[in-house]
Amino acid sequence: MLAGFVTGLSLAYGSWTALCIGMDRNYADSHGRGKAPEEKNRMICRLLGTIGLLLTLFVCVKLQGWSVGAVMCIGTMTAGALLLTLLLTYAPEHVVSAGKLATAVSVLSSLLWLLA
Amino acid sequence: MKPELHTAAMKTVSSTQAVENAIRVLSKEAAGAPRWLITVPNQHDPSLQMGWNMAPAPGATGRGKFVHQELNPATGEKLSEARETAGGDFLYRLHFNLHYLPVTWGRWLVGFCAMFMLVAIISGVITHKHIFKDFFTFRPGKGQRSWLDAHSTVAVLALPYHLMVTYTGLVMLMFMYMPGGVQVAYHGNEEAFFAEAFPTAENKKPADIAAPLAPLAPMIEQARAHWNGGEVHRVIINNPGDAHATINITRQREVKLSSIRQAMQFDGVTGELIKTSGDVSSKAAESRGVMMGLHLAHFTDGWFRFLYFLCGLAGYAMVATGALLWAVKKRNEQAKVLAKGGRLSVGLRLVEALNIGVIAGLPIAYASYFWANRLLPVGMETRAEAEVSCFFIAWGVALLLAQIKPTRRMWQIFLGIGGTMFISLPLLNVFTTGSHLGVTLFQGRGPSAVAGFDLFTLVFGFALLYAAHHLQKKKRALKTRVKIPSQPVVSPKGHEPVTAVASAKRTRDDLISGEAT
Numbered sequence: 001m002l003a004g005f006v007t008g009l010s011l012a013y014g015s016w017t018a019l020c021i022g023m024d025r026n027y028a029d030s031h032g033r034g035k036a037p038e039e040k041n042r043m044i045c046r047l048l049g050t051i052g053l054l055l056t057l058f059v060c061v062k063l064q065g066w067s068v069g070a071v072m073c074i075g076t077m078t079a080g081a082l083l084l085t086l087l088l089t090y091a092p093e094h095v096v097s098a099g100k101l102a103t104a105v106s107v108l109s110s111l112l113w114l115l116a
Numbered sequence: 117m118k119p120e121l122h123t124a125a126m127k128t129v130s131s132t133q134a135v136e137n138a139i140r141v142l143s144k145e146a147a148g149a150p151r152w153l154i155t156v157p158n159q160h161d162p163s164l165q166m167g168w169n170m171a172p173a174p175g176a177t178g179r180g181k182f183v184h185q186e187l188n189p190a191t192g193e194k195l196s197e198a199r200e201t202a203g204g205d206f207l208y209r210l211h212f213n214l215h216y217l218p219v220t221w222g223r224w225l226v227g228f229c230a231m232f233m234l235v236a237i238i239s240g241v242i243t244h245k246h247i248f249k250d251f252f253t254f255r256p257g258k259g260q261r262s263w264l265d266a267h268s269t270v271a272v273l274a275l276p277y278h279l280m281v282t283y284t285g286l287v288m289l290m291f292m293y294m295p296g297g298v299q300v301a302y303h304g305n306e307e308a309f310f311a312e313a314f315p316t317a318e319n320k321k322p323a324d325i326a327a328p329l330a331p332l333a334p335m336i337e338q339a340r341a342h343w344n345g346g347e348v349h350r351v352i353i354n355n356p357g358d359a360h361a362t363i364n365i366t367r368q369r370e371v372k373l374s375s376i377r378q379a380m381q382f383d384g385v386t387g388e389l390i391k392t393s394g395d396v397s398s399k400a401a402e403s404r405g406v407m408m409g410l411h412l413a414h415f416t417d418g419w420f421r422f423l424y425f426l427c428g429l430a431g432y433a434m435v436a437t438g439a440l441l442w443a444v445k446k447r448n449e450q451a452k453v454l455a456k457g458g459r460l461s462v463g464l465r466l467v468e469a470l471n472i473g474v475i476a477g478l479p480i481a482y483a484s485y486f487w488a489n490r491l492l493p494v495g496m497e498t499r500a501e502a503e504v505s506c507f508f509i510a511w512g513v514a515l516l517l518a519q520i521k522p523t524r525r526m527w528q529i530f531l532g533i534g535g536t537m538f539i540s541l542p543l544l545n546v547f548t549t550g551s552h553l554g555v556t557l558f559q560g561r562g563p564s565a566v567a568g569f570d571l572f573t574l575v576f577g578f579a580l581l582y583a584a585h586h587l588q589k590k591k592r593a594l595k596t597r598v599k600i601p602s603q604p605v606v607s608p609k610g611h612e613p614v615t616a617v618a619s620a621k622r623t624r625d626d627l628i629s630g631e632a633t
Contacts, residue, residue, distance in 0.1 A: 005419040020252050067373045067406075068415050074276045075423030081252065081273045082430065089254045 012080030015052025017099025137192030477514030538577030
C-alpha cells in the first residue's frame with residue numbers, strides 16, 4: 001500500500017514538474033530570468049506531464065478500484081502540486097532535478113509495489 | 117484520547133468471540149432492558165463498545181436513558197478505568213452541531229455559513245484571472261500580492277476538495293435545510309418518506325412472553341457468508357429475552373464510495389433471517405450515499421486518508437489567508453489616513469482582532485483541549501464537559517485579548533503560546549500516559565495512529581513557532597528600514613515614491629497592528 005502510494009505521489013509530482021517547466025514564467029523561475037523554453041521542449045514537457053498525470057490516475061485506480069481510486073487520484077495530485085509550489089518558491093533552481101528524482105523514485109517504488 | 121486503551125489495541129480477537137463476551141455481560145447486567153447495542157472493535161476503536169437503553173420512564177415517549185460501557189474484547193472485563201472524555205467526538209460534533217446551542221440552531225448556522233462558503237468558492241473561481249498561468253505561483257515577501265498568491269494557490273490546488281466538502285456537507289443535512297420537496301410529495305408525512313427512501317429493519321413491540329435468546333455465532337457466520345466474508349460492525353438486539361426479540365447486524369465499511377452499509381435482521385428466538393438491506397439500493401439513494409461517503413471518507417485508511425487531512429489543512433489556509441488578505445488590502449487603502457496619524461476604521465480593527473483571535477487563537481484552544489485531556493484528574497465528575505470548557509475558555513480569552521490589543525506583538529505571543537503547547541504535548545504524554553512516543557515509535561509497539569498524532573503535534577507546534585519567529589525577523593527588518601533615512605521607499609500602491617520620513621511613520625503604524633506582509 002505504501003509503495004503504491006509513493007508511486008502515485010512521486011509520479012504526480014514529476015508530472016506537475018514537467019507541466020510547470022513547460023510554462024514560460026515557471027521556466028524562467030527555474031532557469032534564470034528572461035529565459036524561455038524552446039517550442040519543441042515546451043511541447044515535450046507538456047506531453048510528458050499529461051501522460052504522467054494519466055498514469056497517476058492509472059496507479060490510483062489499480063490501488064483502490066475505479067470509484068475510490070479516482071477520488072484518491074485527485075488528492076494525490078493536490079499533494080504533489082502543493083509540494084512543487086513550495087519548492088518552486090523557495091528553491092527554484094532545484095525544481096528540474098527534484099522532478100527527475102521524483103520520476104526515478106516512482107519507477108523504483110512501482111517495481112517494489114508490483115513485484116512484492 | 118483514552119491512553120488506557122492503547123495496550124488493548126494491540127490484541128486481536130475474532131468478532132464472534134467479542135460479541136459473545138458482550139452478550140454474557142449484557143445478560144447479567146442489562147436483563148430486561150429493551151435494547152442492547154454492541155460495536156465490534158475495529159482499528160479506530162480498539163475496545164468492545166456496548167450499551168443498553170433502560171426502559172423509558174412511565175409516561176415518557178421514545179427510548180430510555182442509554183448506559184454505555186467499554187469492555188476488553190478478549191476477556192469481557194470492564195475497562196472502567198478508561199478516562200471519561202468526549203475525545204475526537206467533541207471536535208467532530210463541533211463542526212456541524214456547534215456547542216452550547218440547541219442542535220437545530222447549530223446546524224442551521226453551520227448550513228448558513230456553508231452556503232456562503234460555496235458561493236465564495238464559486239465566485240472566487242470566476243474572479244480569479246489567471247487560474248492556469250498562476251497555477252504554481254507563490255511570491256513571498258511582496259505584501260498584499262503574496263497573500264493573494266497564497267490564497268489562490270491553496271484554493272486552486274485543492275479546489276476539487278474544497279468544492280466537494282462544502283457541497284456534500286450541505287447535502288448531508290439537505291432534508292433539514294430543504295424540506296419542501298418531501299413535504300409536498302408525501303403530504304407532510306416525512307416519516308413515510310424516510311421509511312421508503314432508507315429502508316431499515318422494523319422492530320416489533322415486546323410480546324411480554326419470556327423466551328431465551330438464540331445463539332449469535334451462527335447468525336454472524338450467516339451474515340459473513342452473505343457479505344462474501346465482510347466483517348461485522350455493530351449488533352443491535354431489540355427486546356432481548358422476549359418472544360419478539362430481533363437482532364440487527366450491520367456490516368463493517370468496505371472499499372467503496374457510498375456510505376450505505378449492508379445489514380441483516382434475524383429473529384432473536386428462532387435465529388431465522390428476517391430480511392437483508394443495503395444489498396441493492398436505488399440510484400437516487402446510492403447518489404446520496406456516494407456524496408455522504410465522499411464527505412465522511414470512511415472508505416479509505418492510512419496514507420490516502422492523510423490526503424484528506426492535507427486538503428483540510430489547505431482549506432484552513434485558504435480561509436485564513438483570505439481573511440488576512442482582506443485586512444491587508446483595507447489597511448493599504450487606509451495607509452494615507454494612517455500616515456497622517458489617523459485611526460483605523462472600526463471594521464478593519466474588528467477584523468484584524470478577529471483574525472488574531474481565530475487564526476492564532478484557535479490552535480491554543482485545541483492545545484488546551486488536549487492538555488486538559490491529559491491533566492484533569494481521571495475520576496473527576498463531568499470530566500468530559502470540563503475538557504470542553506477548557507477549549508472554550510482558552511479560545512474566549514484569546515478572542516478577548518485580541519480585541520483589547522490587536523497588535524503584531526499579540527500575533528507573536530499567541531503563535532508562540534500555541535506552538536509551545538503543541539510541542540510540549542508529546543512531552544506531557546511521557547509523564548501522564550504509558551503510550552508516549554518512546555513506546556509507540558521508538559519501541560515500535562504502536563498504535564501507529566497515536567504515534568502519528570504525537571509527531572503531527574510536533575510538526576504543527578514548530579510551524580507555529582516558526583511563524584512567530586518570522587514575525588520577529590520582519591519587525592527587525594522594518595526597524596532597520598526606518599533607520600536608513602536616505603533610501604526612498606515606494607508607497608504600498610507603488611504610485612508615488614514617498615520620503616523616508618513619511619514612510620517611517622507608516623511603517624511604525626504598521627508595526628502597531630499589521631499582518632506579516
